[in-house]
Amino acid sequence: MEVMTSTHTNGSALLKSSAITTNGYHNGNSNHRKGVTAHDNGRKLLEGSSNSLEPGWFSEFSPLWPGEAFSLKIEKLLFQGKSDYQDVMLFESATYGKVLTLDGAIQHTENGGFPYTEMIVHLPLGSIPSPKKVLIIGGGIGFTLFEVLRYPTIENIDIVEIDDVVVDVSRKFFPYLAANFNDPRVTMVLGDGAAFVKAAKAGYYDAIIVDSSDPIGPAKDLFERPFFEAVAKALRPGGVVCTQAESIWLHMHIIKQIIANCRQVFKGSVNYAWTTVPTYPTGVIGYMLCSTEGPEVDFKNPVNPIDKATAHIKSELGPLKFYNSDIHKAAFILPSFAASLIES
């Protein structure tokens, strides 16, 4: 696996913003991208790659949630293309602002995705004192990075995004997020997250955040035991990992497998947390929070309450919208049916 590295200093040829035009026409010369003309009314939006329940609407079908589908009215298609890895689409929705989908699954919405992002960052980073070195796997749009940068102790953040088209979309449509790729503390890596972690220096990171899509498609390796073993090795003693860990309503079999893997690999603590996201299937998403052997990490009682530290936060980040210390603690409280399955 070749890992292509593009640091913040040059932006790299791959990330030229001219590769995407404002109407979504993809006229770059890289032959792995299949350009699709945007139709602003959405009527021909999904032809060829997936399907919609109605013209002008996006509908989220997946074998991961058979028999149900969430749909959003499309105000304007902003981008649609096929990368080496997946279908990438960005549209302006009627109610949730810009919506990013990968292989037909909603990854982020501007006005409804912030619980996911705030929690995947602040659950782990709020649980350790003074996070300095952080690795983000996935998250190529930049929402996760945005939240990590709230911590004044940060010295170095590596982001490993497998799909350059996602980063292109960020540079074109989320310039306030992509601007952070140029922060001197940030290194953007275009490549495979599992391979990157395997090659990382042992004991280097304080925290690793796995902002992955579902375990079908390019993120599949990020749910397997060899990946968790590499993560544990790359973390310092008492370091923490937070991975996206699906829905208690839909994916208990996946969750149980992740937990079984993590219990074998992480010798500190292993915890499952969850939160609500209005635009995700069943309205919830879970996280695995694990620590390596070393200084004890009590994830359920944050030691680094970022919501109280507003004086130290760059004002342009704006206030946290979802996360606070009480929400942090409550994220570990499970409904009875889930607790009995997860704790067994």
Place this chain on the structure above:
Amino acid sequence: MEVMTSTHTNGSALLKSSAITTNGYHNGNSNHRKGVTAHDNGRKLLEGSSNSLEPGWFSEFSPLWPGEAFSLKIEKLLFQGKSDYQDVMLFESATYGKVLTLDGAIQHTENGGFPYTEMIVHLPLGSIPSPKKVLIIGGGIGFTLFEVLRYPTIENIDIVEIDDVVVDVSRKFFPYLAANFNDPRVTMVLGDGAAFVKAAKAGYYDAIIVDSSDPIGPAKDLFERPFFEAVAKALRPGGVVCTQAESIWLHMHIIKQIIANCRQVFKGSVNYAWTTVPTYPTGVIGYMLCSTEGPEVDFKNPVNPIDKATAHIKSELGPLKFYNSDIHKAAFILPSFAASLIES
């Protein structure tokens, strides 16, 4: 307003189960019911009353959540009819068991609706010692009643359902729930909940549970101040009410209005709680929990932990699937954006 009372002892002419046949054909002779032939493949399912994004699927459109819609694949249409008050539909879904919709909005799903029902009952009844007299407004299918009956101290439960067709559906398709209508402690009233409460004996109830649909259609009055005033009057000192109070993502304007009304009416305490329901819009639902002047009620710290009292619970009810004392406490912890709006 005429309030028709049908006690458990005779079942009443209105509630003859012969009014509904198993294929959904509505051949009763009451002229307010418009029979609709069921098509098991769902293709013509919603003609005339609402619309579907695709044949064979139910799609939940509403002016209360414009620009988004949740859809479920229909395995079998069980009932469809128009009552005096609303469109009533019951179908077997691919993933959530039987699904009840009123005016095109999902009210309950067998396999995903239990968080709503357990919380609307146990948040109030878990907060007071020894609940004896309980009023349920709405809830004519019987899920709410099922949960109230877990409390061994119960002496009298009145249920006021405005729509007899909903009760008919329960008797035909949920006989294990409808059986509880015949419990000697239960009185089923067919009529208007607001009128019933207004006429109720002052100070009679320990708890009132308002299991309403959204504030458009027949449940509109249940969100207005005169209704809350009647509720306060019907409760004993230190009595409690729990009302369905919408989604923090979609309906903050409605929630703020309900809270403003409740703060003026209830002189004990006024609280907002929320929980997750996989088949509701945005995946969450809220509750208003208020108490009247009298013995103090601290809703955030349950005094009557039903989840611990399994020895006293009729075994046929089965264990609680969602609710426990920790989930109870966590329900009052709000995301920062909601807390700032609700507490202001």
